[in-house]
Amino acid sequence: MKSAEDKSKSIEERKRILNKAYGVASTFPDSEIKIAKLHEISIKYYSLEDYNRFKQLNLKALKSSLKILDSVKIAKSYGYLGIYYRDVQLDSAYKNFYEADKIYLTFDKNQKRNITSYAFDHGKILLDLAQLSRKIKDYSKSEHFTIRAIKKFELSEDLSYLPVSYNNLGIVAKQLERYDDAVSYYSRVIEYGKNTNNDTLYAALGNNNIGTVYKTMKEYEKAEKYYKKALSYKVFLDKRPKRYARYLDNLAYVKFLSGNDTKSVLDLFYKSLKIRDSINDVIGISTNSLHLAEYYQSKENDSLAIYYAEQAKNASSKVHNNVELLRSYQLLSEVSQSDEGLLYAQKYIKLNDSLIKEERSYVNKFARIQFESEETKEKLTAISRENEILVIAVLGLTALFLLIYIIFRQQQSNKELLFAQQQQESNQEIYRLLLNQQVKLEEGRQLEQQRMSEELHDGVLGRLFGVRLSLDGINQRANDGFTEARNKYIEELKAIEKEIRLISHDLGTETLSPEVAYIDAVESLISDLCEAHKIDFEFRNDENIDWEEVDDLKKVNLFRILQESLQNIFKHAKAKMIKINFEYVNDKINLIILDDGIGFKSTKVKRGIGLKNITSRVSQMSGVVDFISNKDTGTTVSVSVPV
Secondary structure: OHHHHOOOOOHHHHHHHHHHHHHHHOOOOOOHHHHHHHHHHHHHHHHOOOHHHHHHHHHHHHHHHHHHOOHHHHHHHHHHHHHHHOOOOHHHHHHHHHHHHHHHHHHHHOOOOOOHHHHHHHHHHHHHHHHHHHHOOOHHHHHHHHHHHHHHHHHHOOOOOHHHHHHHHHHHHHHOOOHHHHHHHHHHHHHHHOOOOOHHHHHHHHHHHHHHHHHHOOOHHHHHHHHHHHHOOHHHHHOOHHHHHHHHHHHHHHHHHHOOOHHHHHHHHHHHHHHHHHOOOHHHHHHHHHHHHHHHHHOOOHHHHHHHHHHHHHHHHHOOOHHHHHHHHHHHHHHOOHHHHHHHHHHHHHHHHHHHHHHHHHHHHHHHHHHHHHHHHHHHHHHHHHHHHHHHHHHHHHHHHHHHHHHHHHHHHHHHHHHHHHHHHHHHHHHHHHHHHHHHHHHHHHHHHHHHHHHHHHHHHHHHHHHHHHHHHHHHHOOOOOHHHHHHHHHHHHHHHHHHHHHHHHHHHOOOOOOOOHHHHHHHHHHHHHHHOOOEEEEEEOOOOOHHHOOHHHHHHHHHHHHHHHHHHHHHHOOOEEEEEEEEEOOEEEEEEEEOOOOOOOOOOOOOHHHHHHHHHHHHOOOEEEEEEOOOOOEEEEEEEEO
């Protein structure tokens, strides 16, 4: 996913990466994780200006969210769909944002939810609703949504959107001719902007907008002062020619309106227009051309006034800027010849009527969306109440029947309970006796195994050792021609001693004697076996392991795993050195057995009974085991068991 953000890759390549990511995410079952992935991928498509894929993924996210009834993800999906529609279909954008707002409002009423966790997202939804309402000139509703948004941002303690919120309040206040409020709001844009990463942007924006308020109030000197403040951020504006050209045009226009600096006014207008032409800023060209048309109209230069009004008309038509198109028609009607002027006046009236109807239409659509939503909510509430009454009635009847049934069953079961109690007592006594018998049998078995182990090791093995020594002594003294035969029998006796020693270990390690320290028993096992097979070894035990506190079953299992691993090494590995470590890490005992033998390909080896036994014993202890080996590089057996 991160590679999709790599700007060194082509857009097509980054889209292919996102397509693969979506292919994987689409295989997930409907869940919070799947929806979060769909949202994440959709945002990356949006950054690549693939708005259709952005929409498609959020429709799928919404469908999955509704299926699993995840309210937070439903609200987020509606919010993203609102973003898709806000520049192309205002009523659809409003509907989606409004649906998201409704869901967030239900969270506010649910005291079990942490309100601050979603307050920031809710604030952004409310800000979008405010800006849409402002676009259709429903200023009171825009102000209402903005104030709610500010409260949410303050609750979330993320104030990064406060400058944008106060900027919207400033625009609304200016449109409602509350100029002092507008100046106050724009001042807060600058103030709150200081706490963000875009402090210079908000400083320039706030000063420019304050200048616009004073221009509307016809206080041109104050307006010029604030426009110059906005233009004072030269380093910032040099990297943003579009914004720089707008501020230059604003300064030129207010100078023109004040009647001062005629030469500098024209220079500023043309400087701004040149920048806008160079970056193909069509909206800016439209505004600039209108201002130049007004300027030349004031100088009674009708030909240039008509030329720039025509430029404004063409540019505003391209970008569907109906406000400036309307103003260009008005200017053309004033400076054109009578017949042509009349034609433009008619176009002005027609477009103005159309815009008024469109604004009313959107106001009505937005109101209808809210009304239908509230009506649906009321219907659902009524249905919910009816369902509650029905559920209460059903539960009441069920409880009554259940009570009667319980009383009847209680009478019937009293005798059964008494009998069951007596039977349970008898069963417990039988179980206790069986358990005692089992314990005694197990103790006897362990004692017998221990006795046999000691007898083999101390008795039989000692006698064999004595016989072998005697034969060695005879060999050293005699020279009767039977030396070779006696050597053969001596070797046979050594093999028998080795086998008896292994049998003795097998019998003696099924249970561990409390009289022998566990780690001594382990070291004895390793030493005896390695000596018998003539292999060097290193053994280390972590002193942090308190073997007295470790469960006996685990100690026996670890002992047997070690024994089985050593047998595997002796049989197959052809090793010269074995290293065995006990480590204590994060409340786990780790047993690591390494050899320098011929190894094997762990991906191809057919696991025998020995490895299966090791795996089974580790599983019984809720641990994990790894067999790590490659041909000619030795083998590592790693066992990790919780204490």
